[in-house]
Amino acid sequence: MTSDNGSFPVRILSPTKALFPTHSFDLSSTLSSGQSFRWRKQGKGWSGVVGPHPVHLSDSPEGLVAETAVPIGDWSWLIRYLRLDDDYSAIIRSFPDDEPMRSALATCPGLRLLRQPAWECLVGFICSSTKQIVQIEQCLDLLSQRYGQPVTPFPHRPPGMAFPTPAALIDAGEVGLRACKLGFRAPYVLAAAQAVADQSLDLTALEFLPTAEAQAVLTRLPGVGPKIADCVLLFAYGRQDAFPLDVWMLRGLAALYFPRRKPSLKRLRHFADSHFGPWAGYAQQYIFHYVRCHRPDLRARALRPPISQ
DNA sequence: CGTGACCCTGCTCA
């Protein structure tokens, strides 16, 4: 049986299981490329919670298989989250044809962008500042375990947790948030929760603002600068003109595209905004993943001057 | 524009 969920054909395998035919979706690189922090490898696949839905994703010869704990009639929420309705081959073709881009494409084919719920994405990236990905994951696990609502569990498994609401994090208070290892980010998350709760920040309304204006709204929040705002705009709102520049990307762009010179921050910013075409945000994810996973020589520690014997 | 402080912890190297 096939059902039409928006613009992507789904094959319903059972009331709780569906197949999404695609041969160009790599779960591992997508779910561990540092755009989302709540997916965990489980057996041959990946487990996570999308909004209120616990999901297990795995590969099959025919495409992506998704399984949930309760019968699902309409899978459009997952299609949206996984951006399955993107024209992937057109996106890839739009990338600039240069050596770094070719290398990045060759090393992680099937890397995809996600479209995450804005609130969860915002909190995730507020937590990300000066932290390593494993640490961010740990923070978000603690937050969800302690302050999220349990979602219907898979049989014989502990319940997954929905991401905590702003109200739940306000209840947690700064002390509760610090206990989740947020450190100096705790008051930042609290302020964001309060802004959403008292409606001085309307995350839904950002959808309709030009990227620059949406960025201005987000950076008004304490603890949210241009980098974190760009992450939220790209990973939750799909803004392709949001190109987060973090230390990895700065080192990566400099090494890959300006090997001789030492480009200024301003130069790199301009390059990032002008070089990568209509799907720049997507291209960014390829460069980032490539630099992080395949260029250990560009790690900060590797860049320290070698100690002489 | 540059610089340090901010919480905390995993990683690295002695």
Added chain:
DNA sequence: ATGAGCAGGGTCA
């Protein structure tokens, strides 16, 4: 093997 010491997908003052 064990423990300092350091730096980590930033932001603010």
